[in-house]
Amino acid sequence: MSPDSKPQSPGGSLLRRVADFFVNGNAVVITVLAFVSALVIGAIIVVLATPQATRAWGDLLARPGAALGASARAVAGAYGSLFVGSIGSPGSIARAIASGRASDFANAFRPLSETLVSTTPLMLAGLGIALAFRAGLFDIGGQGQLILGASGATLAGFLLPGLPQAFHLPFAILAGAAFGAAWGFIPGVLKARTGAHEVITSMMMNYIAFNLLTWLLTTELYQAPPRDQTVSKTVAASAHLPLIAGQGLRVNLGIVLAGLIAFGVSWLLRRSTLGFRFRMLGLNREAARVAGVDIELHYVLAMTFAGLLVGLAGAFMILGVDFRLSPSYGGTIGFDAITVAILGRGSPLGVALSALLFGAFDAGGRTMQVNTGIPLQLVEVLQAVLVLFVAAPGVIRTIYRIRVARSGRRVFGGWAG
Amino acid sequence: MKKVQAYVLTFALLFALAMAPAFATGSSEQSSQPAKTVSFLAGEVTDTGGIDDRSFNASAWRGLQQAQSDTGMQIQYLQSTNQSDYVPNIQQFVQKKANIIVTVGFLMGQATSDAAKANPDQKFAIVDFSYSPALPNVLALTYQTDQAAFLGGYLAAAMTKSGKVGTFGGMNIPTVTIFMNGFVAGVRYYDQKNSAKVQVLGWDPDNNQGTFTNDFTNQEKGKTVTEALMNQGADIVLPVAGSVGLGAAAAVQQHNAANPDSPVWLEWVDTDGYISAPQYGSLLLTSVVKGIDVSVKTAAESALKGTFQGGNYVGTLANGGVSIAPYHDFDSKIPDQVKAEIETLKQGIIAGTISVDPKSYPAPSM
Numbered sequence: 049m050s051p052d053s054k055p056q057s058p059g060g061s062l063l064r065r066v067a068d069f070f071v072n073g074n075a076v077v078i079t080v081l082a083f084v085s086a087l088v089i090g091a092i093i094v095v096l097a098t099p100q101a102t103r104a105w106g107d108l109l110a111r112p113g114a115a116l117g118a119s120a121r122a123v124a125g126a127y128g129s130l131f132v133g134s135i136g137s138p139g140s141i142a143r144a145i146a147s148g149r150a151s152d153f154a155n156a157f158r159p160l161s162e163t164l165v166s167t168t169p170l171m172l173a174g175l176g177i178a179l180a181f182r183a184g185l186f187d188i189g190g191q192g193q194l195i196l197g198a199s200g201a202t203l204a205g206f207l208l209p210g211l212p213q214a215f216h217l218p219f220a221i222l223a224g225a226a227f228g229a230a231w232g233f234i235p236g237v238l239k240a241r242t243g244a245h246e247v248i249t250s251m252m253m254n255y256i257a258f259n260l261l262t263w264l265l266t267t268e269l270y271q272a273p274p275r276d277q278t279v280s281k282t283v284a285a286s287a288h289l290p291l292i293a294g295q296g297l298r299v300n301l302g303i304v305l306a307g308l309i310a311f312g313v314s315w316l317l318r319r320s321t322l323g324f325r326f327r328m329l330g331l332n333r334e335a336a337r338v339a340g341v342d343i344e345l346h347y348v349l350a351m352t353f354a355g356l357l358v359g360l361a362g363a364f365m366i367l368g369v370d371f372r373l374s375p376s377y378g379g380t381i382g383f384d385a386i387t388v389a390i391l392g393r394g395s396p397l398g399v400a401l402s403a404l405l406f407g408a409f410d411a412g413g414r415t416m417q418v419n420t421g422i423p424l425q426l427v428e429v430l431q432a433v434l435v436l437f438v439a440a441p442g443v444i445r446t447i448y449r450i451r452v453a454r455s456g457r458r459v460f461g462g463w464a465g
Numbered sequence: 466m467k468k469v470q471a472y473v474l475t476f477a478l479l480f481a482l483a484m485a486p487a488f489a490t491g492s493s494e495q496s497s498q499p500a501k502t503v504s505f506l507a508g509e510v511t512d513t514g515g516i517d518d519r520s521f522n523a524s525a526w527r528g529l530q531q532a533q534s535d536t537g538m539q540i541q542y543l544q545s546t547n548q549s550d551y552v553p554n555i556q557q558f559v560q561k562k563a564n565i566i567v568t569v570g571f572l573m574g575q576a577t578s579d580a581a582k583a584n585p586d587q588k589f590a591i592v593d594f595s596y597s598p599a600l601p602n603v604l605a606l607t608y609q610t611d612q613a614a615f616l617g618g619y620l621a622a623a624m625t626k627s628g629k630v631g632t633f634g635g636m637n638i639p640t641v642t643i644f645m646n647g648f649v650a651g652v653r654y655y656d657q658k659n660s661a662k663v664q665v666l667g668w669d670p671d672n673n674q675g676t677f678t679n680d681f682t683n684q685e686k687g688k689t690v691t692e693a694l695m696n697q698g699a700d701i702v703l704p705v706a707g708s709v710g711l712g713a714a715a716a717v718q719q720h721n722a723a724n725p726d727s728p729v730w731l732e733w734v735d736t737d738g739y740i741s742a743p744q745y746g747s748l749l750l751t752s753v754v755k756g757i758d759v760s761v762k763t764a765a766e767s768a769l770k771g772t773f774q775g776g777n778y779v780g781t782l783a784n785g786g787v788s789i790a791p792y793h794d795f796d797s798k799i800p801d802q803v804k805a806e807i808e809t810l811k812q813g814i815i816a817g818t819i820s821v822d823p824k825s826y827p828a829p830s831m
Binding site for chain 1: 513527541547548549552556557561572637715
């Protein structure tokens with residue numbers, strides 16, 4: 049994932065290099081093994097949660113084959129539905145291509161579409177949190193920044209109906225970005241000016257945003273007439289993100305823009321002076337100070353950028369799929385983004401891939417719930433176990449007897465920043 | 466190395482075992498079917514609260530569970546984690562060809578009608594939302610809970626010793642404030658009839674303002690708000706806030722233990738609290754029951770029998786969609802005369818001769 053963690057094997061054959069790759073724990077290998085391990089633990093939970101399978105284990109001695117068979121069926125059913133629900137079933141995709149009917153097409157590609165819809169906000173918010181990580185900042189305020197971004201986009205979306213889309217949509221997106229940036233700016237300034245820890249201040253900003261939203265939804269400005277329900281007015285069609293796969297599917301321009309933004313953030317971190325300073329700050333604050341980086345200014349900038357990106361996540365949810373605000377908007381996406389950023393090890397490519405994985409879990413989890421009756425919480429446990437393993441690579445190294453990597457980047461600098 | 470490995474594996478297994486009961490209970494509810502099963506699937510899409518929110522999601526799910534045990538139909542739910550989940554969750558059940566899809570709450574109104582129009586043969590029921598014009602394949606269930614809350618308000622006014630009763634809501638939205646409006650109307654009716662001056666704290670129907678926790682789950686908030694109401698002198702409290710009401714009950718229990726001479730009582734909402742929160746049963750005068758479970762059960766069973774009809778259903782005292790629960794422990798403490806008056810009032814509301822709108826009665830002069 050990162051250039052510095054590639055194994056540099058001293059000559060040797062290809063075979064030797066492959067062996068080295070696996071034995072010397074590199075980040076990709078650790079992540080893949082963490083994924084496999086999480087799936088194994090998930091499988092155990094699936095078996096325990098499936099009454100038919102647990103009953104079969106009850107008479108294990110009498111009929112050992114039945115126990116294994118029932119367990120295998122349960123696990124295959126769960127993971128099969130996760131796959132079909134997130135990517136689609138090859139059969140129906142083939143049928144759709146053969147028949148060419150729009151409704152078949154929509155049904156066949158709906159899983160993929162839903163995966164991308166779930167991925168979009170996770171990717172953008174994950175990029176924001178990851179950017180802060182790289183500058184040595186732990187932004188817990190994703191939830192608040194997302195709510196603010198969504199509020200800004202909604203406001204611009206319903207306040208200016210009748211504008212041409214070419215102007216209205218970018219304006220609504222920018223409004224969301226600006227609101228999110230403002231919500232990130234505050235903890236940044238508090239840290240720069242007073243030394244208040246961003247973990248505490250950004251978390252408090254979440255509570256403020258949550259209650260601000262509850263209040264906004266009772267104001268004349270936001271609340272939809274006849275002003276009896278706590279939902280906002282609806283965004284005008286001219287500010288909607290255009291659908292990119294036809295009317296029947298919710299996947300929209302948001303995922304494309306999110307991908308481009310990921311490239312942008314990657315460029316920022318790798319190639320720009322600003323990104324270089326962020327990384328210096330994250331690696332060693334004192335060294336950065338000695339090298340002449342204005343630390344205070346860059347704390348503020350990093351938090352503002354992080355807020356901007358997370359704000360975009362909220363904006364894209366509103367302008368792409370929801371079109372109106374409701375209380376506690378966004379669910380737990382602001383927190384899930386922290387997990388995505390950790391899993392992606394703070395690199396934009398890693399974040400994009402993790403967001404895609406979590407988006408697939410989201411979409412597949414629904415199908416799994418419907419087909420097997422296994423509650424959605426299994427998916428959350430899978431995600432948590434996965435990240436646990438990634439965050440504590442020592443566990444994976446121990447299980448699979450992998451030697452310590454020669455060099456590795458820490459994902460974030462730790463608590464006492 | 467070996468040792469560490471063993472530890473890790475043991476940990477993983479213990480972890481899995483520890484997690485298992487949580488899933489096992491969740492899924493056994495879903496899959497424990499009676500001996501005879503019918504090839505009929507009723508699916509519920511819950512709001513973010515999930516089926517154990519002790520509020521409308523839970524009531525709707527209980528209705529489906531009762532339908533399952535009566536008829537052997539299969540039932541299933543999908544939990545939404547945020548607003549963007551409504552559409553794909555409904556779509557999941559459509560694709561699974563569920564025989565009826567139950568959705569819950571105002572926020573799902575749009576997603577449900579969109580899906581209903583796109584799939585005209587698919588049957589739906591939605592709780593706490595109505596359409597105008599009505600949709601042919603959606604049964605929209607709403608409840609005139611103010612009719613039952615009126616009776617609760619009258620009872621509270623008749624039973625208070627301090628001359629002050631209180632109420633608070635989870636959020637200032639119509640499905641909550643309709644309870645509070647009915648409650649205040651009942652109190653005002655009592656005052657007018659008996660030239661009394663019972664005061665209601667926590668809700669002002671004339672200005673649409675009152676006490677709200679802005680939360681349906683945080684019991685600590687229910688405790689704080691109830692303590693404030695009791696400090697202002699309220700000795701009967703009606704919490705309209707889902708499981709926040711449990712916090713109110715805890716506060717009342719504490720108060721009564723410390724002040725046995727001036728006890729405070731509660732009225733429950735949505736379900737008969739004597740059954741759904743039995744640990745506080747002895748504190749409950751009565752409950753203002755909103756029959757979500759009964760009407761969801763009826764909807765699912767009608768779809769099974771082939772008698773399903775779309776349209777708007779309104780639960781009232783007359784059709785039993787709303788009611789007040791039995792007095793249980795208070796049966797002997799409530800004077801027979803009050804009980805008889807409440808029965809008369811009920812008939813009057815059914816006949817339409819008594820208004821349950823608080824604005825039909827003079828506001829108490831301060």
